[in-house]
Amino acid sequence: MFHDRKILYSGMQATGNLTIGNYLGALKNWNSLNEEYDCLFGVMDLHSLTVRQNPAEFRQRARSLYTLYVASGLDPEKNCIYFQSHVSGHAELAWILDCFTYMGELNRMTQFKDKSAKHADNINAGLYTYPVLMAADILLYQSDVVPVGVDQKQHLEITRDIAGRFNGIYGDVFTIPEPYIGRQGAHVMSLQNPEKKMSKSDENPNASVYLLDDTDTIIRKFKRAVTDSDTQVRYAPEEKPGISNLIEIYAAAENKTFEEVEKEFEGKGYGDFKLAVGEAVASMLKPMQEKYKELSKEKSYIDSRIKENDEKAQYMADKTLRKVQKKVGLTERIR
Numbered sequence: 001m002f003h004d005r006k007i008l009y010s011g012m013q014a015t016g017n018l019t020i021g022n023y024l025g026a027l028k029n030w031n032s033l034n035e036e037y038d039c040l041f042g043v044m045d046l047h048s049l050t051v052r053q054n055p056a057e058f059r060q061r062a063r064s065l066y067t068l069y070v071a072s073g074l075d076p077e078k079n080c081i082y083f084q085s086h087v088s089g090h091a092e093l094a095w096i097l098d099c100f101t102y103m104g105e106l107n108r109m110t111q112f113k114d115k116s117a118k119h120a121d122n123i124n125a126g127l128y129t130y131p132v133l134m135a136a137d138i139l140l141y142q143s144d145v146v147p148v149g150v151d152q153k154q155h156l157e158i159t160r161d162i163a164g165r166f167n168g169i170y171g172d173v174f175t176i177p178e179p180y181i182g183r184q185g186a187h188v189m190s191l192q193n194p195e196k197k198m199s200k201s202d203e204n205p206n207a208s209v210y211l212l213d214d215t216d217t218i219i220r221k222f223k224r225a226v227t228d229s230d231t232q233v234r235y236a237p238e239e240k241p242g243i244s245n246l247i248e249i250y251a252a253a254e255n256k257t258f259e260e261v262e263k264e265f266e267g268k269g270y271g272d273f274k275l276a277v278g279e280a281v282a283s284m285l286k287p288m289q290e291k292y293k294e295l296s297k298e299k300s301y302i303d304s305r306i307k308e309n310d311e312k313a314q315y316m317a318d319k320t321l322r323k324v325q326k327k328v329g330l331t332e333r334i335r
């Protein structure tokens with residue numbers, strides 16, 4: 001399956017329904033970089049356990065996430081698309097890396113601060129060490145590049161710091177990964193509060209456009225998007241965060257620059273613009289939605305891809321894990 005190209009690694013949590021933030025910030029770039037790299041894409045189900053999950057719904061959502069990756073255009077015969085929890089090395093490497101990570105570093109993580117504020121009744125140790133598990137995900141496969149949205153940048157930085165520290169002690173064990181953050185769509189904001197990022201877990205369904213929303217719902221959500229009292233379609237994130245977010249989404253969906261978008265809507269009102277954004281997003285999502293419907297019926301095809309890719313990922317992960325175990329001085333297995 002792999003061709004000795006550089007390794008690309010990424011993944012998403014199986015928490016909530018995917019939004020166009022996940023698509024424009026990550027999935028779209030995964031698809032565009034796909035041919036250049038040997039790629040692994042994980043369904044990050046261990047990460048989802050930091051929040052209480054309903055087991056039956058969670059299982060179904062993780063499977064649906066796998067299917068969405070494939071429906072977006074990622075071929076599971078060319079890319080290693082697998083479940084994080086099926087490869088034991090993630091948790092094993094995370095423990096070792098925990099011992100090379102300082103509490104001071106974890107205390108600085110903004111996502112930990114945000115999530116603890118949101119789930120004040122369940123600030124568990126998993127939430128705190130979450131970035132170390134993410135570092136293990138990436139380092140386990142000797143990844144060169146990690147395409148993510150802006151919100152994950154800090155986690156990539158700590159991954160690089162942990163890897164550098166480990167290599168400093170034991171020699172070149174880990175490849176130091178580079179983040180890949182797209183020029184557009186890397187920071188999609190909520191449609192109801194453009195100061196906040198669009199999130200799978202937002203309680204207001206009008207704040208996010210989900211990848212499986214139908215065309216009417218998408219258009220309605222964009223029509224209701226919070227903007228300002230001006231009338232000019234102009235990119236100015238500080239002054240006009242709502243409209244700037246819509247420009248960003250439209251530019252990413254249509255592969256246009258912000259200037260091209262401003263020009264296209266010169267002299268037109270917000271109503272026309274919002275409708276155009278809704279239509280552009282609906283047509284961007286349509287092929288993936290159709291493919292998703294088809295694939296949902298092909299249970300045995302998906303099952304066999306999961307099995308094959310889990311094994312491949314396990315094999316790759318084991319190679320790094322054995323090396324790390326040896327370097328830190330754990331006793332080797334007797335064969």
Ligand code: TYM
Pocket residue numbers: 009010011012013014021022023024025026044047133134137138146147148149150151152155185186187188189197198199
């Ligand atoms: P997650 O599941 O929150 O998001 C998945 C991807 O979508 C991007 N993203 C966004 N991009 C632009 N605008 C938004 N509003 C937006 N919301 C989400 C995220 O940046 C991410 O790229 N910790 C990770 C999952 C993970 C991971 C990894 C990623 C676990 N291990 C290893 C890469 C490599 C997370 O919670 O992403």
